[in-house]
Amino acid sequence: MTEAILLVGGKGTRLRPLTVHTPKPMVPAAGVPFLTHQLARARAAGVDHIVLATSYLAEVFEPHFGDGSSLGLRLEYVTEEEPLGTGGAIRNVASRLSSAPDDPVLIFNGDILTGLDIPALVRTHETTGADVSLHLTRVTDPRAYGLVPTDGTGRVTAFLEKPQTPEEIVTDQINAGAYVFRRSVIDTIPAGRPVSVERETFPELLSAGAHLQGMVDSTYWLDLGTPAAFVRGSADLVLGRAPSPAVPGRCGDRLILPTATVAADAKLTGGTVVGEGAFVAEGARVFGSTILPGAVIEPGAVITDSLIGTRARVGERAVLTGTVIGDGAVVGADNELREGARIWCDARIPAGAVRFSSDV
Known part of the structure; x- marks a missing residue:
């Protein structure tokens, strides 16, 4: 487990005015840019090479983090000329990866605060022989999210858009925004155009018979897409409810x-x-x-x-x-x-x- 992609190109429109001058992953949470917590958790899990897929205010990232050596990482930066969506961003940075075709590559959304057991997700991927493994979390009210039902072995059976009626809520499991891809699968994503990994890549892989595995981990998970959630996430980091080795001081x-x-x-x-x-x-x-x-x-x-x-x-x-x-x-x-x-x-x-x- 050595390589990862971090998707940090979003405009963060729901967070404005916080993101008028600052890209969402660089807004401070618990005293440091939120991205610092993600990088530190990845490093603690054994990742040593991370490619940042940037777009909005891309020029802000490298002056702050440099080559990543201060965090014990090797960082690279790839900037999209035009927004490519989650899948397009993953495909756009593929040339920077050095993994072999069957090696696992971790992928993280840049706006999720989570206590995910990253090594456990990789182990799940490797032991099940999956093409893609997804971190799933359970939520009390899944209506705002796409649902990801699985069978008794954890294999993904469908990707369902946001449910509109109680009958459509067939599971409380949702896509939590962290994945392990078999390296060769990344190359199957169309290059040079916008692609949604959630709405296009995953459903197409499933319909083609690929093995998509889900791992439920609900220790801590928060989508930081709104100001209220961002403030809560920062407070949870300080209080020690959300784990991060990057908090610059004692939790309290x-x-x-x-x-x-x-x-x-x-x-x-x-x-x-x-x-x-x-x-x-x-x-x-x-x-x-x-x-x-x-x-x-x-x-x-x-x-x-x-x-x-x-x-x-x-x-x-x-x-x-x-x-x-x-x-x-x-x-x-x-x-x-x-x-x-x-x-x-x-x-x-x-x-x-x-x-x-x-x-x-």
């Missing part, structure tokens, strides 16, 4: 990066992260939130389950719940922002402009 109720400043009476709980150079003033209360580098939280502000962008400022006594504040934005004093609010980069909200409670 909070993570304060070395150059951050936090007032003695400020209260930080719930897996809160305070990034490099950020400042949290006296009397502020921050729960389960991410404060990115250089952001300022003024006295008495109350922030819950939110993400405060780089160099953003939250004014005195402001109350934020489930919100995202873009890079460089300013939320004036005494504002109240509730679930789902997204303040764009460099926007300005005057003091007391947004309220949900009375002034009495």
Whole structure:
């Protein structure tokens, strides 16, 4: 198990404004770019060569990670001229792989936080002789996902689009976004055009009689595609609920990066992260939130389950719940922002402009 492909080309539109200036895998989670956690977990599992399939803001990755030697890895970067989808991206980087035709190649989606036992997935692939093996996870409500039913031996029997009726929910197993491909199978994906591995490659392999094996591992799994999920994932990394060797400090109720400043009476709980150079003033209360580098939280502000962008400022006594504040934005004093609010980069909200409670 030496090679892997990481799919990091998505635009992250559901995460905006977090991804206006930063590709989704580079948004900090638990103090470091989220991609760092994926790279570190792959390295811990025995992977030593990873090809990053990049597209959106591709120029950001290599200056940060370089050749990967600081992580004990050999990294290569391949940039798509036009978006190719998941399958097309895999095929586009195939020439950089050195594996033999029957060797396993790991493939990871770049926006999944998981506790997957990576070596176990590879062992499953090898012992069953599969062409492709998929990490499957069980979810309480599978309606938002494609379903992947398996037989008694774990062999995949179908790929079902998002179910619309209760009768269509034949399993709670979903595609969890990590795969092992037999190297030769990658070369069967059409080159030079967009291909969805989920909607095209896998169903076509199945209909052609290929062996697709599922392995259920539900230890921890979270799709970080929305701001709320991203904030939760970062907090879970800090709290130790999601495993990663890349968390820059001990797991606990909070993570304060070395150059951050936090007032003695400020209260930080719930897996809160305070990034490099950020400042949290006296009397502020921050729960389960991410404060990115250089952001300022003024006295008495109350922030819950939110993400405060780089160099953003939250004014005195402001109350934020489930919100995202873009890079460089300013939320004036005494504002109240509730679930789902997204303040764009460099926007300005005057003091007391947004309220949900009375002034009495």
